[in-house]
Amino acid sequence: MTKRDNVRVCVPRYMQIGKGSLNQLPEIIKTLEPIKSFLIVTDKQMVEFGYVKKLQDILSKAGLKSNIFDDTVPDPTDTVVLNGINFLEKFKNEAVIGFGGGSPIDTAKAIAAMAKHSKNIQDYKPPSTFDKQGLPIIAIPTTAGTGSEVTHHSVIIDSKNNEKISCRGEGFVPTCAIVDYDLTLSKPRRLTIDSAIDTLTHGIEAYISKKATLFSDRMALDTIRLVTQNIYAVDKDPKDLKAREGLMLAATLGGLAFSNASICLVHGMSRPLGSNFKVPHGLSNAMLLPTITEFSIDHAKSRYADCSRAGNFSLPNDDDDIACEKLVKGLYKMNKDFDVPSMKKFGIDEKNFEEKLKNMATDAEVSGAPNLNPRVPSVKEMIDLYGQAWRAF
Ligand SMILES: NC(=O)c1ccc[n+]([C@@H]2O[C@H](COP(=O)([O-])OP(=O)(O)OC[C@H]3O[C@@H](n4cnc5c(N)ncnc54)[C@H](O)[C@@H]3O)[C@@H](O)[C@H]2O)c1
Numbered sequence: 001m002t003k004r005d006n007v008r009v010c011v012p013r014y015m016q017i018g019k020g021s022l023n024q025l026p027e028i029i030k031t032l033e034p035i036k037s038f039l040i041v042t043d044k045q046m047v048e049f050g051y052v053k054k055l056q057d058i059l060s061k062a063g064l065k066s067n068i069f070d071d072t073v074p075d076p077t078d079t080v081v082l083n084g085i086n087f088l089e090k091f092k093n094e095a096v097i098g099f100g101g102g103s104p105i106d107t108a109k110a111i112a113a114m115a116k117h118s119k120n121i122q123d124y125k126p127p128s129t130f131d132k133q134g135l136p137i138i139a140i141p142t143t144a145g146t147g148s149e150v151t152h153h154s155v156i157i158d159s160k161n162n163e164k165i166s167c168r169g170e171g172f173v174p175t176c177a178i179v180d181y182d183l184t185l186s187k188p189r190r191l192t193i194d195s196a197i198d199t200l201t202h203g204i205e206a207y208i209s210k211k212a213t214l215f216s217d218r219m220a221l222d223t224i225r226l227v228t229q230n231i232y233a234v235d236k237d238p239k240d241l242k243a244r245e246g247l248m249l250a251a252t253l254g255g256l257a258f259s260n261a262s263i264c265l266v267h268g269m270s271r272p273l274g275s276n277f278k279v280p281h282g283l284s285n286a287m288l289l290p291t292i293t294e295f296s297i298d299h300a301k302s303r304y305a306d307c308s309r310a311g312n313f314s315l316p317n318d319d320d321d322i323a324c325e326k327l328v329k330g331l332y333k334m335n336k337d338f339d340v341p342s343m344k345k346f347g348i349d350e351k352n353f354e355e356k357l358k359n360m361a362t363d364a365e366v367s368g369a370p371n372l373n374p375r376v377p378s379v380k381e382m383i384d385l386y387g388q389a390w391r392a393f
């Protein structure tokens with residue numbers, strides 16, 4: 001099943017990983033070309049939590065100037081990116097720091113690319129890839145979910161056409177990533193769970209992807225292992241530092257895994273659900289993961305069985321059939337254990353959902369992600385899958 005045996009891997013130049021690594025940012029900055037002024041790209045909540053002040057203090061103590069752009073939104077748009085570029089130009093910042101969840105980090109990546117190159121988001125639309133250098137990007141994640149700090153993706157909505165564009169290329173890989181789990185301690189339960197299930201989905205999808213490689217496989221299985229080892233512990237005690245550390249590392253490994261393989265059908269179908277009904281990214285994955293795993297599993301049994309064993313859903317000596325059965329059951333159980341709401345409970349109107357089904361399935365197909373799934377669905381099958389997920393729990 002592992003088909004690609006020769007791959008080019010693109011990763012950040014530096015990753016500072018572990019407790020308190022935010023404090024080491026100035027040391028890392030010194031190793032880059034001289035940069036004196038940074039645009040911190042973040043959201044209002046990160047300012048309210050006092051995180052942005054902490055970051056600015058660390059920078060100013062090291063004699064580094066920074067300005068704040070805190071107008072990022074949960075699903076970043078090109079309009080927000082262009083506003084960020086206006087800030088950057090006004091303050092003459094030389095580099096960007098994406099500080100927060102995947103949304104501010106993706107916004108920062110797009111600002112860094114578009115400030116130096118085309119300002120039309122359509123120019124970054126797949127299949128074209130952006131491999132040029134933009135401004136230096138420092139990514140500091142605080143949600144432990146998307147892995148955006150190490151990926152070559154940035155998901156931006158073209159607001160004119162309401163089209164979600166998954167920009168990709170080496171130009172979107174951050175120059176440095178600061179992976180400090182201290183920053184995740186303030187996460188409320190829903191965000192903690194949803195981002196962990198996003199990470200779990202990255203691990204599973206990277207492993208079952210048609211673009212999986214030996215390199216991505218190792219990180220994918222560790223991603224699955226670390227999520228399932230720590231998600232119950234952190235739910236029991238949100239201050240469990242070991243568990244927070246495990247989930248943060250899982251997110252980064254998951255980013256490396258899917259960035260060097262791919263995401264598949266779950267992400268392909270979850271993005272339209274997110275953009276049409278404002279379902280947070282991790283939660284829309286959670287709503288679909290069990291149903292889509294059940295749909296796909298017979299087409300890559302041994303791969304899914306490996307995921308099952310890595311995640312301790314099954315025993316090491318269970319055969320593939322049993323391991324697959326236990327994986328599907330385990331994923332449904334996780335959703336129940338962590339109170340993942342059904343789409344209906346989340347507040348999606350059934351009639352509106354039904355009216356949008358065809359468009360959502362078509363958007364999923366256009367994203368290209370379903371094609372990399374072990375079982376490639378037709379648009380009609382995707383409509384059925386949305387319906388099954390609606391009724392699943
Ligand atoms: N580039 C990639 O490789 C990639 C991969 C997956 C997802 N994404 C994108 O990432 C976005 C989702 O990112 P996300 O799930 O990290 O959420 P997010 O960035 O949208 O943040 C969600 C909320 O969590 C809050 N928050 C962040 N850190 C917090 C903390 N430590 N404590 C308390 N609250 C905190 C934020 O203020 C915000 O209100 C989507 O736009 C998705 O498309 C990108």
Ligand SMILES: [Fe+2]
Binds near residue numbers: 285
């Ligand atoms: Fe994701």
